[in-house]
Amino acid sequence: MAEQLRILLVEDSPNDAALVLRELTRGGLDFQSRRLQTESDFRRELDEFQPHLVISDFSMPQFSGRKALAIARESHADIPFIFISGTIGENVAVDMMKAGADDYVMKNNLARLLPALKRELREAEVRRGRRLAEERLRESEAGLHRAQLMAKIAHVITGPDGSFERWSDTLPQLTGVEPAQMPRSTREWLDLLHPDDRERFRATAIEAARAGTRKDVEYRLRRADGAWSRVRQVIERERDVA
Numbered sequence: 324m325a326e327q328l329r330i331l332l333v334e335d336s337p338n339d340a341a342l343v344l345r346e347l348t349r350g351g352l353d354f355q356s357r358r359l360q361t362e363s364d365f366r367r368e369l370d371e372f373q374p375h376l377v378i379s380d381f382s383m384p385q386f387s388g389r390k391a392l393a394i395a396r397e398s399h400a401d402i403p404f405i406f407i408s409g410t411i412g413e414n415v416a417v418d419m420m421k422a423g424a425d426d427y428v429m430k431n432n433l434a435r436l437l438p439a440l441k442r443e444l445r446e447a448e449v450r451r452g453r454r455l456a457e458e459r460l461r462e463s464e465a466g467l468h469r470a471q472l473m474a475k476i477a478h479v480i481t482g483p484d485g486s487f488e489r490w491s492d493t494l495p496q497l498t499g500v501e502p503a504q505m506p507r508s509t510r511e512w513l514d515l516l517h518p519d520d521r522e523r524f525r526a527t528a529i530e531a532a533r534a535g536t537r538k539d540v541e542y543r544l545r546r547a548d549g550a551w552s553r554v555r556q557v558i559e560r561e562r563d564v565a
Contacts, residue, residue, distance in 0.1 A: 329355055332358045333383070343433065347436070360384075362391075369395065377405070378436075380406075380407060389422075392422055400423075409430040411427060477490065497544075497554075498547065520541075523540060523542065528540075532560065540555075541554065
């Protein structure tokens, strides 16, 4: 990571905490840490310290790892959470993994901690990247929708048989019908064209499909209210993706 790693250590034993930090330091990890052992401190440090990782004991007198995990997942779902314990049983460990823990390491085998930590940080980075990409895609689609509304642009994807597979939200608006009343195929769409424009549209669509090239065609389209709208349509074959 470009910045120093911030680790939140939930541990009531100063000696056990020192062993954990020594193991990470021996592994050459560049980090800063804060140790705590109460729920109020944990909630505060999640917000103020903004940790990249939580390492938590499972059983403590004033707090529990189970509760720490639940709190972390409520507000910081992407932060890797690793249990360390000297007493956690296999069944409990499996339950904690199902509840959202990323890994668990026994205190008598701290050599596993650094590899587990690095693995979970990498996977967290992948999750953040995927979420960011999804957010950008949603923003892009929303921007396209706004642009289509403003420019009165619409699109439709047709199947090989001419059936309408999907279309933009703006297409029913341009035709003046409810989505449920939309034509379902190129043949039904032709019925909305001015009779004098149908043959030109049909010939252009056939040529675009035959040659695999982009073709433009203009025509008059009858809206649901009976008015005629002038439409310029670009017909283009969808590219195959290898």
